[in-house]
Amino acid sequence: MxxxxxxxxxxxxxxxxxxxxxxxxxxxxxxxxxxxxxxxxxxxxxxxxxxxxxxxxxxxxxxxxxxxxxxxxxxxxxxxxxxxxxxxxxxxxxxxxxxLGMVFQSYAIWPHMTVGQNVGYPLKVRGRKGSDIERQVEETLSLVGLGGYSTRPAGKLSGGQQQRVALARAIIARxxxxxxxxxxxxxxxxxxxxxxxxxxxxxxxxxxxxxxxxxxxxxxxxxxxxxxxxxxxxxxxxxxxxxxxxxxxxxFVADFIGVSNALEAIVVQSSSEAGITTVRLSDNPDITIKSRARCKLIEGQRCQAFVRPESLRLSSAQTTPAYDDNILEVTVLATQYLGNTIEVEVRLGNSELRLALEPHHHLAQGDRLHLRMAAHDCILLEGASR
Ligand SMILES: Nc1ncnc2c1ncn2[C@@H]1O[C@H](COP(=O)(O)OP(=O)(O)OP(=O)(O)O)[C@@H](O)[C@H]1O
Ligand SMILES: [Mg+2]
Structure with a gap:
């Protein structure tokens, strides 16, 4: 075609x-x-x-x-x-x-051929000498961790090994x-x-x-x-x-890459440039938070505040927030101990947030705690549709 x-x-x-x-x-x-x-x-x-x-x-x-x-x-x-x-x-x-070399999801190797025949194929079609091919096949197989596998039937290898064969075949002709x-x-x-x-x-x-x-x-x-x-x-x-x-x-990117908490909000006080901006949460009109705008936003504009679970902290003591910190009262809804981390769900007014905390925390459902969210970690983007 x-x-x-x-x-x-x-x-x-x-x-x-x-x-x-x-x-x-x-x-x-x-x-x-x-x-x-x-x-x-x-x-x-x-x-x-x-x-x-x-x-x-x-x-x-x-x-x-x-x-x-x-x-x-x-x-x-x-x-x-x-x-x-x-x-x-x-x-x-x-x-x-x-x-070009190509490696696809399906290993696309020829199962009836040996590993060496598979890997050497691109050189064979280029008309290279048999001894050259053999030497380069051996070199390339070592590179992908399959040194000595040349005479094995390719179809008998494990999935990971077959993918290495595909990789060796993709790089052999440089x-x-x-x-x-x-x-x-x-x-x-x-x-x-x-x-x-x-x-x-x-x-x-x-x-x-x-x-x-x-x-x-x-x-x-x-x-x-x-x-x-x-x-x-x-x-x-x-x-x-x-x-x-x-x-x-x-x-789209905030949602697609990693886990993000997303809060719909309205700008209360904008900064002169992209920078610290105060917003009111749409679902919780009495809660305002300081966030970092990725673009210039004007007063009254609808936006979304995104914050990663690992950026949030919990403490039992009430502390005075620093200029660019938000301290918010939350209630623990659920916790999941995962060994290297604890995933926590909390209620903030009418919204729910996810946190990822270090595993030494001991939390129970119903605990009322203070959530600390640095303005820098809370990113504001335009638009309110999800
Ligand atoms: N030959 C085709 N005929 C008709 N539609 C096609 C054809 N190839 C791809 N498409 C359509 O084009 C769009 C993009 O397809 P593509 O295969 O590039 O997606 P992708 O990002 O690789 O997805 P995936 O992660 O599922 O592999 C899809 O909606 C798919 O259905
Ligand atoms: Mg695809």
Whole structure:
């Protein structure tokens, strides 16, 4: 399908390891549905960029466009200095000319072949000598922790081992970019957490630019140098894990990344710039709190206050609040002891809040306590819809 559009195509990418990727104005409609809606981003060379977002937000479609497996309706994609897709210029390099490695959720290895035949396949199709292939297969298998597995039947390996074979096959030809689509989601939780570390180590070692698609925010935060949070085919926010978590730019991001308490509020007193702003809680008109506005908000404006469970503290003693602290009376509704933390639900007037406290706290249902919430930790965003 793409071959007939394949004009101006370069013979092959003069790819070096760690090429940058740039995606500009990508659009893809399935019938009337916009899976990608003017998507633009770039991926820094040698870094891991995660495309993160809920199911159906367009992550796989974006990745398939980069791979050349999907033809966008509009937009341009560059890998290194090579335009691999350009709808306006009529350029569409086929997938095997893009110098990419790919690792998908289903391991997509050939079970009837040995591990070595699987891993060496990309070199074989490039016409490399048998002895070269053998040497490089052994080297690459060691890199992914499967040294000595070359002659084993691939279909007899465990899920985690099969995914390592897929990974070895993706990196053996030293592509300039690797595309990962939920590569760890078929693995059990423990193995998945371990594979995150291994992937990261491997990526640092080989330095190949990586685009990593996942809907798991913890995975994205753990592994990526930069996160791109997507929603409905568009970018909501991009940044490193810390800034996305601590400084969500929209209600969607605050809600999607981690756990947030959200309180509807109305601005009582705004600051001159984005900064400490006093709001009244919509469900509790007699409670005002000082919060940190992410944008300029004016008096009377409706907004949402977001605060993370781990930013909240409880104390039994009444203390005088510092200038930028909120001390609020709450009642404990429920507690869950989880070993490394206690999750607590409290009632604040007509609202409920979740807290994550250190496990040494002893709390009982019905305890009346003082909740401490620093204004800095309570982020105000525009809008009141949820
Ligand atoms: N070939 C297709 N035909 C019709 N609709 C499609 C096709 N491929 C994707 N879509 C639709 O486009 C949207 C984006 O799909 P995509 O697979 O990119 O989502 P995703 O973010 O990868 O989701 P998930 O996390 O579930 O894998 C979805 O609504 C999906 O149903
Ligand atoms: Mg997908």
């Amino acid at each position: 793409y071959m007939d559009k394949c004009i101006n195509a370069h013979d092959t990418l003069i790819g070096s390891r760690g090429a940058p990727v740039s995606v500009a104005g990508l659009r893809k409609n399935f019938k009337k549905f916009a899976a990608l809606d003017d998507l633009s981003f770039d991926v820094k060379p040698g870094k891991i960029t995660a495309l993160l977002g809920p199911s159906g937000c367009g992550k796989t479609t974006a990745l398939r466009c980069i791979a050349g497996l999907e033809v966008p309706d509009d937009g341009e994609i560059k890998i290194g200095n090579t335009v691999v897709t350009s709808i306006s210029k009529g350029t569409l390099l086929p997938p095997n000319k893009r110098n 592509p300039s970019v690797i595309l990962f689509d939920e590569p760890l989601s078929n693995l059990d939780a423990k193995l998945r957490a371990r594979m995150r570390f291994e992937l990261l180590r491997l990526q640092r070692e080989v330095g190949i630019t990586s685009v990593f698609v996942t809907h798991d925010q913890a995975e994205a935060m753990a592994i990526a140098d930069e996160l791109i949070v997507m929603n409905r085919g568009r970018i909501e926010q991009r940044g490193d894990a810390r800034s996305i978590y601590m400084e969500p730019a929209s209600e």
